[in-house]
Amino acid sequence: MQTKIGLEIHCQLTGLKSKLFCSCGTDYRGKEPNSNVCPTCLGLPGTLPLLNKKAVEFASMISLALDCRVPEEIMFYRKNYFYPDLPKNFQLTQYNAYGITSIGVDGSLQYGDDKVARIRRVQLEEDPGRVVYESGSMEKSLYALVDYNRAGIPLVEIVTEPDFSDPKDVRLFLNKITSIVEHLGVCDTKLEGSVRCDVNVSVQGGLRVEIKNVGSFSEAEKAVRYEIARQKTMVSRNIEVKAETRHWDDARKITKESRSKEEEQDYRYFPEPDIPAITLGKDFVLSLKPSMPELPDARKERFISALGLSPHVAQVLIENKELADFFELTIKLYNSPKEVANWIVTDLISFVDEKDREGGNLLAGLKVGPEHIAELARMVEQNTVNRTMAKQILGQVVRTGEMPSVVARKSQATRIADSSVIADAVEAVFKAEQSAVADARQNPNAANFLLGKVMQLTKGRADPKTALELINKKLRETT
Amino acid sequence: MQSLYRLGVAEVVQGVTSREFSAEEYIHQLLERIERVEPKINAFITVSKSSIDQARIIDRKIRDGEKVGPLAGVVVAIKDNICTKGMRTTCASKMLDDYVPPYDATVVDRLQQAGAIVIGKTNMDEFGMGSTTEFSRHGATRNPWDINKVPGGSSGGSAASVAALECTVSLGSDTGGSVRCPASFCSVVGFKPTYGLVSRYGLVSYANSLEQIGPLGKTVSDVASVMNVIAGFDEKDNTTAAGRPSYSVDKRPLRVGLVKEFVEGADEQVSKIISNSLDVFAKVGCQCEETSVASVQYALPSYYTIATAEASSNLARYDNIRYGFDMNPEGYEWNTYFSKARSNFGEEVKRRIITGSYVLSSGYYGKYYLKAQQARSILIRDLKSLFKKYDVLVGPTMPILPFNMGEKVDNPLTMYLVDVDTVVANLTGIPAISVPAGFARNGMPVGLQIMADAFCEQTLIDAASMFETEAKVQRSPEL
Numbered sequence: 001m002q003t004k005i006g007l008e009i010h011c012q013l014t015g016l017k018s019k020l021f022c023s024c025g026t027d028y029r030g031k032e033p034n035s036n037v038c039p040t041c042l043g044l045p046g047t048l049p050l051l052n053k054k055a056v057e058f059a060s061m062i063s064l065a066l067d068c069r070v071p072e073e074i075m076f077y078r079k080n081y082f083y084p085d086l087p088k089n090f091q092l093t094q095y096n097a098y099g100i101t102s103i104g105v106d107g108s109l110q111y112g113d114d115k116v117a118r119i120r121r122v123q124l125e126e127d128p129g130r131v132v133y134e135s136g137s138m139e140k141s142l143y144a145l146v147d148y149n150r151a152g153i154p155l156v157e158i159v160t161e162p163d164f165s166d167p168k169d170v171r172l173f174l175n176k177i178t179s180i181v182e183h184l185g186v187c188d189t190k191l192e193g194s195v196r197c198d199v200n201v202s203v204q205g206g207l208r209v210e211i212k213n214v215g216s217f218s219e220a221e222k223a224v225r226y227e228i229a230r231q232k233t234m235v236s237r238n239i240e241v242k243a244e245t246r247h248w249d250d251a252r253k254i255t256k257e258s259r260s261k262e263e264e265q266d267y268r269y270f271p272e273p274d275i276p277a278i279t280l281g282k283d284f285v286l287s288l289k290p291s292m293p294e295l296p297d298a299r300k301e302r303f304i305s306a307l308g309l310s311p312h313v314a315q316v317l318i319e320n321k322e323l324a325d326f327f328e329l330t331i332k333l334y335n336s337p338k339e340v341a342n343w344i345v346t347d348l349i350s351f352v353d354e355k356d357r358e359g360g361n362l363l364a365g366l367k368v369g370p371e372h373i374a375e376l377a378r379m380v381e382q383n384t385v386n387r388t389m390a391k392q393i394l395g396q397v398v399r400t401g402e403m404p405s406v407v408a409r410k411s412q413a414t415r416i417a418d419s420s421v422i423a424d425a426v427e428a429v430f431k432a433e434q435s436a437v438a439d440a441r442q443n444p445n446a447a448n449f450l451l452g453k454v455m456q457l458t459k460g461r462a463d464p465k466t467a468l469e470l471i472n473k474k475l476r477e478t479t
Numbered sequence: 480m481q482s483l484y485r486l487g488v489a490e491v492v493q494g495v496t497s498r499e500f501s502a503e504e505y506i507h508q509l510l511e512r513i514e515r516v517e518p519k520i521n522a523f524i525t526v527s528k529s530s531i532d533q534a535r536i537i538d539r540k541i542r543d544g545e546k547v548g549p550l551a552g553v554v555v556a557i558k559d560n561i562c563t564k565g566m567r568t569t570c571a572s573k574m575l576d577d578y579v580p581p582y583d584a585t586v587v588d589r590l591q592q593a594g595a596i597v598i599g600k601t602n603m604d605e606f607g608m609g610s611t612t613e614f615s616r617h618g619a620t621r622n623p624w625d626i627n628k629v630p631g632g633s634s635g636g637s638a639a640s641v642a643a644l645e646c647t648v649s650l651g652s653d654t655g656g657s658v659r660c661p662a663s664f665c666s667v668v669g670f671k672p673t674y675g676l677v678s679r680y681g682l683v684s685y686a687n688s689l690e691q692i693g694p695l696g697k698t699v700s701d702v703a704s705v706m707n708v709i710a711g712f713d714e715k716d717n718t719t720a721a722g723r724p725s726y727s728v729d730k731r732p733l734r735v736g737l738v739k740e741f742v743e744g745a746d747e748q749v750s751k752i753i754s755n756s757l758d759v760f761a762k763v764g765c766q767c768e769e770t771s772v773a774s775v776q777y778a779l780p781s782y783y784t785i786a787t788a789e790a791s792s793n794l795a796r797y798d799n800i801r802y803g804f805d806m807n808p809e810g811y812e813w814n815t816y817f818s819k820a821r822s823n824f825g826e827e828v829k830r831r832i833i834t835g836s837y838v839l840s841s842g843y844y845g846k847y848y849l850k851a852q853q854a855r856s857i858l859i860r861d862l863k864s865l866f867k868k869y870d871v872l873v874g875p876t877m878p879i880l881p882f883n884m885g886e887k888v889d890n891p892l893t894m895y896l897v898d899v900d901t902v903v904a905n906l907t908g909i910p911a912i913s914v915p916a917g918f919a920r921n922g923m924p925v926g927l928q929i930m931a932d933a934f935c936e937q938t939l940i941d942a943a944s945m946f947e948t949e950a951k952v953q954r955s956p957e958l
Contacts, residue, residue, distance in 0.1 A: 039582055043796045045575065045683040046562040046584060048716050080792050080839070084813050089795035098849070143809070146800065268839035270848060273688035273789060275717055 003228055004208075005170060006162035007220070008198040009177060012127060012153050013058045015186045019152035020126045021049035021092065028149035029191060033132075041152035043087030048274050051076075055154040056103065056278065058186040059124040060285070061292050062156050063104025065180050066119045070285050075101035076124075076272040081265060084146050085129040093125035093157075095269045101277070103156075110297075111176040115169060118161040127153035156186075162200060167224040170199070174217040175319055178360060179296045182321035189217075190361055199224055203231040207243040211255050214248045218358040223248045227255050299324060307337035316345045320362055323349075326370060333374035340377050347391060348373065351398045367401030376404040384408070386464050388452055416461045419470065422454070425462060426470045429453045440475055447471055483508045484644045485955070488553050488701040491647055492594075495552030496541055502534035502552035506596060509554050513598075513645045516958050519626050522640035524559045524617045525567055526599040533596040548593030550708055555590055556640045556649040559600040560607055561692065562681040563587055566597070570683050571615035572605045573823045574797040576804035584681020585716070586650060586692050586709045593708040598646050601636030605825045606794065607654055607685040609633050610897050612661070613888050614827045621884070622664060623956040624924060628881040631661030634695070638665040641695050643958055648701050650709075652682055654690035655782050656876075656901025659913035662695055663876035663926025666915040666952075668943070669695045670702045671901075673933045674908035675720040677706075678713030684793040686786035687718075689905040698953060699914065699944040700728055706936065726937055728944045733870040735760045735942070736770035741874030741900045741928075752917040752925045753875045759949045760873075760942075770869065774861045775903055777854035782902035783895060784838050784851035791835025794828065797821065830891060859907045866932035871942045874900055876913040876926035900928060910936050914943045915952045 016026050022040035040047040056074070063070050077095035094102035104122030111117065129148035133141040158177065164170050178195065181187040189195045197220045202208045209231065214223050231241050246255040271277075294302075296318040303314035303324075317324045323344065330340045349362065356365045376397070380390045385408055393407045400407075416422060429450055430437050436453075440446040447468065454467045483505045486494065495502045513526055540547050557563060560570045562580035564587075569575045587597065604614040612620040612635025620635040622628040623643040630639040634651025638661030641649050651658040653671040662669025670693045677692050684690070694705035703726045711723030737757055742750050757767045799806055799820035808816050824832070838847035865872065878899055887894040904911035909930055916927035927946065931939040947953065 039580075042801060044580065044582075044802070045568070045570070045578065045796075046560075046580065046681040048680050048718075050715065050717055078792050080795060082795065082798070082814070082817055084798075084800060087796065087801065089798060090792050098844075144813075266841050268792070268836060268841075268844075270788060270792070270839055270844070273686075273718075274684075 002204070003165045004162040004202045005164035005167075005224055006200040007158075007160045007164070007170065007173070008200070009158040009160075009174070010196040010198075011062070011156045011158065011177075011181055011187045011189075012191075012194045013055055013156060013186050014188045014191055014194050016052060016054055016058065016154055018052055020052050020055050020124070020154040021152055024152065026153055028153065031149050033145070033147040034149060036149040037151070041087065042148055049092060049272070051275055051278070052154060055124060056280075057288065058154070058184070059103040059122065059156050060280075060288055061184050062158070062181065062186060063107065063122045064285065064289060064292065065184060065295055066104065066107040066109050066122060066158065068104030068107030068119055068122055070104055070280065071100050071102075072281055072284075073101065073277050073279050074103055075277045076275045077269045078272050080268040083128065084144070085131050085148075085151070087129065087148055087151050091126060091128065092272055092275075094123035096121060097269065109173070109176060112169060112172040115172070117163040117173055120159045120161050122159075123157045125155050125157060127151065127155045162202070167221045167228065170224050171217075171221040174220055176296070178217060179319055179321055183296055183299070184293055190359065199227070201227045201231065203228060203241070204235055206231065206235065206241045209241065209243065210245045211248050212245060212258075213250075215250055216359070218360075219248065219250065222253055223255060226253065230255065296321075303337075303341075307331070307341075309337060309341050313341045313345050316349075317341065320360060323362055326363060326373075329370035330373045330377075333370055334378050336377055336381060339381055340373060343373050343377055343394070347394055348398070351395070366398040368398050372397050372404060379404060379408065388448075388455055389460070389464060392460050411460065416458055417463050417466065419466050422458070422462045422467050423470055425454050425457045426450075426467065426474060429457060430474060437475070447475065484512045486647070487698055488550065488647055488696065488704045491552050491554075492550065495537065496547065498541060502537040502596065503531065505552060506530055506534040506554055506598065509598060509645060512643075516623075516643050516645060519621060519958065520623055520639050520643050520645075521618055521620050522601055522636040522643060522645060523556070523599045524569060524571060524602050524636070527566060527597060530554070530596050530598045533591075537594055537596065548595075548708075550590065550704065551594030553595045553704075554598045554647045555595045555705075556598055556601045556637060556646040557587060558603055558634050558637050558649070558651045560603060560652055560683040560685075561587060561650060562683070563597060563600065566600065568600065568683070569616070570606045571603045571617055572825065572828070573616050574799070574803055574821075576616070578802050580681070582681065584692075585678035585713045587681065589709050590650075590705075595708070601634070601640055601649060601651075603636055604633035605828050606683070606790070607633040607652060607657055607690075608790070608827050608831050610656070610660055610894055611884075611887065612636060612639075613884065614825050616825070619884060622881050623958060624666065624881070624922060627883055628923065629664065629884050629886075631664030631877070631881065633657040633661075634669075635661045637695050638662050638667055638669065641665070641667045641697060642956060644955060648694055648696040648705050650692055650705075651695055652685075652690055653693050653901075653905065654686050655786060655898045655905050658693040658695060659876045659901050659911060659926070659928060660898070662913040663928075664881040664924060666918075666924030666926070666954075666956075667695055667697060668699050668702045668915070668947075669693065669913045669926075670706065671904055671911045672706065672710060672936060673720075673910045674905075675718050676710050676724070676910070676934065676936070678709075678716040678719050680713055680715040684789070686789040687793065688789060689782070689786055697955075699912075699940060699947050702912075703728060703940050710936075720934070724936070726940050729937075729941050730763065730945050731941060732764040732766070733760075733938065733942055734868065735765045735767045736865065736869035736872045737767065738775070738872050738874040739769050739771045740773070740775050741878075744899060745875045745878040746880055748919045749875045749878065749880065749925050752919070753873070753927060756873065756916050756927050756946065756950065759946055763945050763949055765945075770865065770872070772861055772865060772872075774854070774858050778858060778903045778906055779895065779899050781851040781854040781858070782898070782906055783834070784847050785855070785906070787831045787835030788839050788848050789835070791832045791839065794824070794832055797824075827891070855906045858903065862903075862907050862909065863932070870931065870935075870938050872930045874928055876900060876928035880919050880921070880923045880925065904930055907933075909933050910939050912939055912943045914947055916946075916950065917952050
């Protein structure tokens with residue numbers, strides 16, 4: 001029996017202006033604690049929830065993007081449990097055990113090259129507040145504080161079937177989900193805590209272990225890897241794997257037993273009487289579909305068929321909406337899709353540091369805009385600079401934000417035009433790279449390699465045109 | 480000096496707006512009256528001194544020729560589970576001992592907009608759970624007709640304050656009869672509107688799917704005047720129906736059905752008075768006959784199942800973290816603190832929370848909660864078909880006469896049985912009214928309950944008004 005992994009993904013609908021059941025804003029981050037609250041989201045006696053209709057629309061779009069069935073009537077349920085971050089000591093959510101009434105059900109999503117995961121359900125619910133420990137951790141704190149600014153933020157939960165077995169697939173799937181919600185404009189996944197994930201793992205037909213508190217998608221893969229290793233080690237030593245809820249320790253990168261004894265909780269679900277059942281009707285889905293933004297898969301298809309990109313390049317672009325948007329803005333300035341895409345996918349991305357890459361924050365650390373790449377691509381295609389030069393120019397652009405033409409001009413000023421100086425460099429390279437020289441005599445393209453070495457030796461200051469002429473001349477001479 | 484405190488709504492508005500007497504004179508008389516009778520009755524938890532300022536504002540407006548509302552100068556007592564901004568709202572519970580709401584309930588807001596003056600907050604059974612107003616942290620309210628008898632409940636303070644002439648009208652809330660029961664026991668008019676007609680925003684929830692705020696007054700006309708102000712759509716309550724209705728009092732022949740099951744189960748003196756009431760209707764040209772609704776036998780168990788289920792969840796928020804009473808959380812693990820704080824609920828409330836948690840627990844949901852909802856559907860269907868034959872259904876409001884204080888407090892089951900005739904209207908959502916029908920040999924009042932189809936309050940008001948005019952039983956107790 002193989003490893004089974006299922007996911008419960010939480011996505012805040014940050015694209016909404018107000019909370020799920022009151023008019024407080026969704027922009028709670030960085031606000032003074034308990035300032036983004038009202039009687040309703042504090043659960044004060046006598047208050048009633050007022051459903052944010054736009055949230056229903058957003059959650060429906062997610063459901064449709066995941067190929068779910070959207071029922072004609074949806075309902076909210078109360079999930080009853082006591083916790084200090086829950087103002088009413090119940091959470092308003094959706095529930096399907098007494099009839100399908102959640103916003104989406106029975107969907108599937110293709111990810112990676114040809115993999116598919118089934119979606120069990122999509123549901124709309126409210127985020128709880130936050131418990132803040134005085135010294136950072138529960139163990140070491142004398143007291144805890146509760147901040148209800150987050151309480152009532154609209155949340156969509158996506159529950160998959162246990163269709164994963166490889167942690168790498170978990171990452172690919174979560175990347176796809178990220179791209180989808182970004183494309184729909186419903187969730188800014190870069191905001192801290194806007195996407196979270198609980199994972200369920202079982203190995204070799206054993207019992208299911210749930211891991212909570214996985215604070216970001218990039219952590220999910222690590223949590224799964226750790227948990228699989230833990231369970232397999234236990235099995236190999238004949239230790240029984242218990243069905244339990246564990247917590248992901250972000251600092252130590254391990255899963256650990258929950259301190260509070262979480263027995264099988266009875267949430268006593270029942271329909272929320274204060275929110276009458278919402279009739280979406282037959283036409284709801286039909287009317288919503290045409291107004292939905294373009295999804296990543298459709299965009300990829302368009303990049304391939306209309307713009308002539310390779311499937312690989314198109315895939316890299318659509319996996320990150322920011323990158324795909326950047327690409328489209330750039331080709332508006334300089335319409336050469338393939339050239340532009342290659343600069344983005346192979347060269348620009350190589351400048352992104354590891355941390356930003358993990359957070360999906362590809363371009364934040366780079367001082368580069370579409371105008372830079374557009375100009376660079378044009379300079380290359382018009383032969384104003386060669387590719388080697390252009391790459392060096394880009395390296396400076398991302399650090400300083402200067403236009404490529406400015407960088408090129410500056411390097412022109414320090415350029416070595418004196419052919420005797422360049423000839424010395426060529427001489428030196430020919431001595432050091434004899435096998436490459438031999439190679440270049442057979443294959444004219446290999447001369448570029450020698451040019452690269454000459455440029456390296458002159459710190460990029462040699463005039464490449466002169467250098468190449470000298471190289472070719474020397475190749476002919478010594479034949 | 481004229482006894483202004485005896486006046487009804489129309490006389491007060493007429494007197495104040497024509498400046499025959501001032502709102503200030505009127506409120507002073509009522510405050511004096513309260514001071515005199517409260518030691519015997521204990522109808523109020525809070526008496527508002529600022530009501531005098533409100534009266535002065537009304538008088539000034541009238542002097543200045545400004546527009547005043549349809550209830551100018553009318554003095555209202557509000558049940559202490561309806562939120563009043565800046566005025567303590569305790570639900571007669573220790574759990575909300577120090578709770579001062581930051582907002583007004585919609586009904587309070589509408590009353591004040593209409594020129595009414597809030598004189599104070601009335602006593603009740605804790606969180607509306609009880610039928611005698613004995614389960615109050617502030618001591619029991621006494622029946623103005625005999626201070627050794629219970630006034631009914633849970634809006635006992637609202638009924639007793641009207642009967643004892645401490646206000647013009649009052650507001651109660653009716654979850655299973657809590658307006659009509661005390662109205663019957665205190666010989667005043669009590670009205671339970673159709674579910675969704677009056678906003679519940681600001682009513683502290685006991686059982687949201689069953690309850691409505693309703694007015695109590697000395698006459699049907701008084702109650703109708705209040706309904707004209709408080710009824711109608713409220714954007715703050717998703718369960719309110721569209722429109723703002725307006726009611727008048729008409730006399731017209733109606734088809735009246737006497738519900739056999741209600742009469743048969745009642746005390747002999749009650750049955751006799753209620754059966755005689757048919758003659759009153761016949762005298763004004765109504766068509767009267769006896770009818771039967773077999774499914775009412777399911778009403779009481781269904782009611783207690785649904786009401787306690789909802790209550791167990793609604794009352795979960797009282798954990799004394801965000802508001803409540805004076806208790807220091809320092810030194811407790813939060814679970815322990817919750818338990819300790821929540822042990823301050825009264826016995827009856829605890830009983831209902833435990834019952835409600837039980838009927839919702841996994842494995843029992845289908846057996847109890849779902850079954851109760853099915854019975855509810857049957858009852859709705861049966862009454863719907865009966866309302867094709869009859870304009871109104873009548874019977875006793877209470878199956879028994881007001882009983883001695885303390886008589887049933889230790890026997891919850893016999894206490895629950897007294898709600899057998901009133902819960903039907905809550906389960907089915909239909910409007911119902913209790914009007915004084917006569918007095919038993921010991922001088923204790925008997926109330927006639929009239930029910931009409933959903934949103935047929937005009938029919939109900941017409942029937943009640945015809946009965947009231949013809950039966951001539953309205954009077955006030957000697958105090």
